[in-house]
Amino acid sequence: MSERESVLGAPAGGATPREGTVTARSQREYEVDCGGVSVRCTLRGRLHGEGRSVLVGDRVVFRDVGASQGVIEEVRPRRNVLSRASGGKQHLYCANVDAVVIVCAAQAPPIRPALIDRLLITARSEGLDAVICLNKVDLDPEGEVVRILRLYRELGYEVFFTSAVTGAGVRELGERISKGVSVFSGHSGVGKTSLLRVLIPGFEGRTKDVTKRARGRHSTTEVYVVGLPGGGFVIDTPGFREFTIWGVAPQDIGSYYPEFLPFAGRCRYHDCLHYSEPECAVRDAVEAGHISELRYGNYVRLLEKHGLE
Numbered sequence: 001m002s003e004r005e006s007v008l009g010a011p012a013g014g015a016t017p018r019e020g021t022v023t024a025r026s027q028r029e030y031e032v033d034c035g036g037v038s039v040r041c042t043l044r045g046r047l048h049g050e051g052r053s054v055l056v057g058d059r060v061v062f063r064d065v066g067a068s069q070g071v072i073e074e075v076r077p078r079r080n081v082l083s084r085a086s087g088g089k090q091h092l093y094c095a096n097v098d099a100v101v102i103v104c105a106a107q108a109p110p111i112r113p114a115l116i117d118r119l120l121i122t123a124r125s126e127g128l129d130a131v132i133c134l135n136k137v138d139l140d141p142e143g144e145v146v147r148i149l150r151l152y153r154e155l156g157y158e159v160f161f162t163s164a165v166t167g168a169g170v171r172e173l174g175e176r177i178s179k180g181v182s183v184f185s186g187h188s189g190v191g192k193t194s195l196l197r198v199l200i201p202g203f204e205g206r207t208k209d210v211t212k213r214a215r216g217r218h219s220t221t222e223v224y225v226v227g228l229p230g231g232g233f234v235i236d237t238p239g240f241r242e243f244t245i246w247g248v249a250p251q252d253i254g255s256y257y258p259e260f261l262p263f264a265g266r267c268r269y270h271d272c273l274h275y276s277e278p279e280c281a282v283r284d285a286v287e288a289g290h291i292s293e294l295r296y297g298n299y300v301r302l303l304e305k306h307g308l309e
């Protein structure tokens with residue numbers, strides 16, 4: 001049965017289970033899109049009991065319990081799931097996505113290259129495309145941050161330079177994400193929702209005034225999906241304060257640094273962590289200027305934080 005048929009065919013107050021996609025999630029409620037119609041759902045007690053989480057992007061089976069109201073009974077197997085760690089706990093935040101757009105700002109808030117690396121590793125470890133978007137280039141078009149992001153581009157990463165204020169680069173970004181589902185990920189205040197406002201005419205974004213915490217800024221407070229006019233869907237997320245990678249073994253971190261690969265095979269130890277081992281070809285390459293100190297420094301920071309006990 002197609003989604004459309006299921007919408008039209010469901011009896012009022014419906015006993016027939018239907019399937020849809022979770023498009024938003026607040027404290028206790030989920031919005032489920034079923035053939036273009038939005039249904040507000042709660043979670044069946046049993047799923048609560050099993051500690052099963054329902055994420056934006058999940059395909060779910062739900063049962064109608066009233067006008068535009070339903071109860072989620074089952075979560076379909078996921079293609080992938082994005083998670084991060086903070087406070088030593090894993091937080092899942094969306095499922096079934098195709099690409100992660102790592103949004104950072106040329107200025108305000110300051111860039112943290114190690115964070116970009118963490119997000120790149122998280123995306124790649126889930127087999128997802130990763131795209132970097134340096135926003136607010138209007139504030140500092142030729143500054144240090146732009147130079148750092150050019151380095152990432154030289155390393156083969158896809159980097160877009162955008163401004164939600166002047167509109168520069170936003171069309172190119174929109175074209176890149178016009179297929180599948182992308183998630184905008186990055187610190188609070190880098191301009192994720194502002195970029196969506198440029199990409200989607202008339203779109204306001206789901207924000208709340210967080211007067212106390214953020215001096216009247218309109219921070220995104222929930223994860224939700226929105227469609228782009230040229231095709232594709234974007235998941236907007238609340239900016240995070242802390243993002244730690246989860247589920248990547250220390251000895252694997254180096255494999256996410258493509259510039260290490262030509263040298264890593266020449267280290268004395270085949271399981272070299274390129275940290276303090278003797279005759280490490282990667283460290284030699286950093287000293288010789290073949291690998292950027294910035295990237296190697298990020299690597300060491302990740303290793304020290306996640307790997308070395």
Ligand SMILES: Nc1nc2c(ncn2[C@@H]2O[C@H](COP(=O)(O)OP(=O)(O)OP(=O)(O)O)[C@@H](O)[C@H]2O)c(=O)[nH]1
Binds near residue numbers: 187
């Ligand atoms: N100069 C400049 N300011 C921008 C740009 N994009 C966003 N801003 C401003 O930066 C601030 C934060 O923008 P938001 O879009 O709310 O940032 P966000 O990433 O969605 O933040 P959270 O929802 O808290 O995660 C707002 O005051 C925007 O007007 C830009 O390209 N240039």
Ligand SMILES: [Mg+2]
Binds near residue numbers: 192193218
């Ligand atoms: Mg936002």
Ligand SMILES: [Zn+2]
Binds near residue numbers: 277283
């Ligand atoms: Zn080494």
